[in-house]
Amino acid sequence: MFRLWSNSHQDRPENDTLHRESKVKELKVAIGPLSGRSLQFCTDACFMRYLEARNWNVDKATKMLEESLKWRSTYGPEEIRWREVAVEGETGKLFRATFHDRQGRSVLILKPGLQNTAAIDNQMRHLVYLIENAILNLPEGQEQMAWLIDFTGWSLSNSVPVKSARETIHILQNHYPERLGIAFLYNPPRIFEAFWKVVKYFLDAKTFEKVKFVYPKNKDSVELMRSYFDEENLPTEFGGKATFNYDHEEFSKMMLQDDAKSATLWGFDDKLQLVSKGHFGAEVAPEPVCIAPSAS
Template sequence: MGIANDDAIKQFEILMEGVDESLKNTFQNMHQGYPTETYVRFLRARDWNVEKAHKMLVDSLNWRVQNEIDNILTKPIVPAELYRKVRDSQLVGLSGYSKEGLPVVAIGVGHSSYDKASVNYYVQSHIQMNEYRDRVVMPLASQRYERPISTCIKVLDMTGLKISALNQIKLLTVITTIDDLNYPEKTDTYFIVNAPYIFSACWKVVRPLLQERTRKKIQVLQGCGKDELLKIMDYASLPHFCKREGSGSSRHSRNNGMSDNCFSFDHPFHQELYNFVREQAAPRPPLKQGSFHVAFPEPDADDAKIAKTIETEFHRLEDQKDKNGLVRSLSKQISDLDIKIN
């Protein structure tokens, strides 16, 4: 890793010895037996500046304590039908593992509507999947592959991405900010598949704003990306929308059965996650319907700039679409008039 980096990790460890006991306890839940890997993630997120990385980690630990994140896996979204609605509109799931043992997280960006529950339920569900990934999925993968596994691969399906996605920018900014500040450097590679024109247009203006380490992680693949993804994972681990050209990530897709649709509540991953949370909640008082409220952090200046850029680009594309529609309408009217005159 390098002498300078080793020194940074040692300095980080010394600084962490001085934090409060409550922060040390939640830190154990965070690192799951691999503290060094956690130090490295936060150092990378702050370009190996020890003081900034330490502040970032302490802020994250305080966020965990203040929002009772350690208990979030004891707070199921009830009733189950409500959780099903969340799954049908927030398309995220675990499809399998790469050949190196990294969890493969599939995200249906284009078809996620976020319109079946309140914002707090979507944030609760997102954090629960993060915590289940970090506390259950990755430790089991680490045991299986006999090495620390602390990152995942994400496959983002852009099928169905439309200008109306602008309505989701604020919610997605909240989720992204939570990840950036409290789960940094958890993704090894982002694979973009089924990218329509609207994504390509936005990518051109957003890409230069991203930090270099983030840009290097993002790969835009041709079509559904199956051939490229099969180089790093087996067919069984491919997200369902990558197994056949044009299958897409529709929440109503039944191309291979709902059990193969990793977004579905009926998929083994979501069944295991939901049952795990219900079991963790069992010793506690009877559950009442209601979301688990988490304080939404303020996005940093760079993230806010990116969100604003996306919003501006979406508006530009919408204006362009309206103008093109007006031109087509006028052309049709002129054509119709010409036919009547002749």
């Protein structure tokens, strides 16, 4: 009996792989022929993310992916350039760190207490731009990113509207499935509980499980976060040892470099020329910079 169980158990990884490959083939057939950017977007890894998000149900994954392709064709996330959303980043309320977590995932740092604009549409474009940027900077073989959310200065008076939070969750869950690996909410004030009670209902079960609350005086939650991040890279505002001050000008230079990478990737070299010539604002020369400690 033990031998039978053992053999069966050992076969599972191979069977799982074959099962997933079969599902990917089914999804490809269901989606049908693709061209242009849609073809470039729909890699095997992409198909697997959408299937995973819908528990490998091909019909549900097909519907989800079709809606994302329609959204991408109209919203144009890969066409957004830093010049168009730079005003949103002036306070450092949302930016990509230059270190990765222990699993090699890109890290987005969010500081909702530094909200500086009121236009929700542009806030969402800024968010989408940085999600795309985080994906652009993933190492080979890594599909996910991590979020670090610092609640310093946060209050109900300066918090993002529920509408913005709902739209953020909608975009992340429906158009970037399985891209979020973990999200740490660091030291949220007690009053945040009221806001969270509303927002959490927009989260699906998988996303909800990825959201972790960290309190500096709670040893278990601190240890959990440190299991994902090297203390030497983690900024002091998250309990780490790295001293870091957001510099908007330096970050903008880095984003212009990444705009060049993105333009090449998606075939928008002609649009990049408009950006580099300052058609979206004063020219900033893209020079190599480091805005936070590199991962060791």
